[in-house]
Amino acid sequence: MREDDLRDVCEIVNHYIAHTTWNFRLEPQTESDWLADWSANRARYPWLVASVDETVAGVAYTGPWKRRAAYDWSAEVTVYVAEDLQHLGVGRALYSRLLPMLDQLGFRTAVAVIALPNPGSVALHEAHGFHHVGTLPEIGFKHGKWVDVGFWHRRGELPSAAPEPTAGIAPE
Numbered sequence: 001m002r003e004d005d006l007r008d009v010c011e012i013v014n015h016y017i018a019h020t021t022w023n024f025r026l027e028p029q030t031e032s033d034w035l036a037d038w039s040a041n042r043a044r045y046p047w048l049v050a051s052v053d054e055t056v057a058g059v060a061y062t063g064p065w066k067r068r069a070a071y072d073w074s075a076e077v078t079v080y081v082a083e084d085l086q087h088l089g090v091g092r093a094l095y096s097r098l099l100p101m102l103d104q105l106g107f108r109t110a111v112a113v114i115a116l117p118n119p120g121s122v123a124l125h126e127a128h129g130f131h132h133v134g135t136l137p138e139i140g141f142k143h144g145k146w147v148d149v150g151f152w153h154r155r156g157e158l159p160s161a162a163p164e165p166t167a168g169i170a171p172e
Helices: 003-019 033-039 090-105 117-128
Strands: 047-051 055-064 074-081 109-116 130-142 147-157
Touching: 003 033, 003 047, 003 055, 003 074, 047 090, 055 090, 074 090, 090 117, 109 117, 109 130, 117 130, 117 147
Parallel strands: 074 109
Antiparallel strands: 047 055, 055 074, 109 147, 130 147
């Protein structure tokens, strides 16, 4: 992902903010919001975009699961695909690159937080080795209804004893 992709990423995600319960934000994000998050996280956590015909078709990015040191080997993963480019394998392609990167960087756990129902996201995550580990019922309220949130977990292939610190990524 490059800085000039942020406008398209913002547009893709803002669609889901405005029209679905899959993103719990109530107001659209700005390019500046995305730039701040990307700048703060990209040195340690991978951010990827996929393109179809030179158009940003989707984004997959990671960030800290929680900001406590004991969680340093865990990352939260997120993926969004442009509405008009769904069902082309964009999400699958993004996760096929992103998840091995997390493993190589030393992350032991990837966590996906999915507003429910969202069968496409559930299927994508489970196809990539995520397992449902719990649901918080009716935890969010958006578009006039209560929404459940499910948690999916994927464990990387790292030893369980005395882990090395996770590696950062060199920004381009």
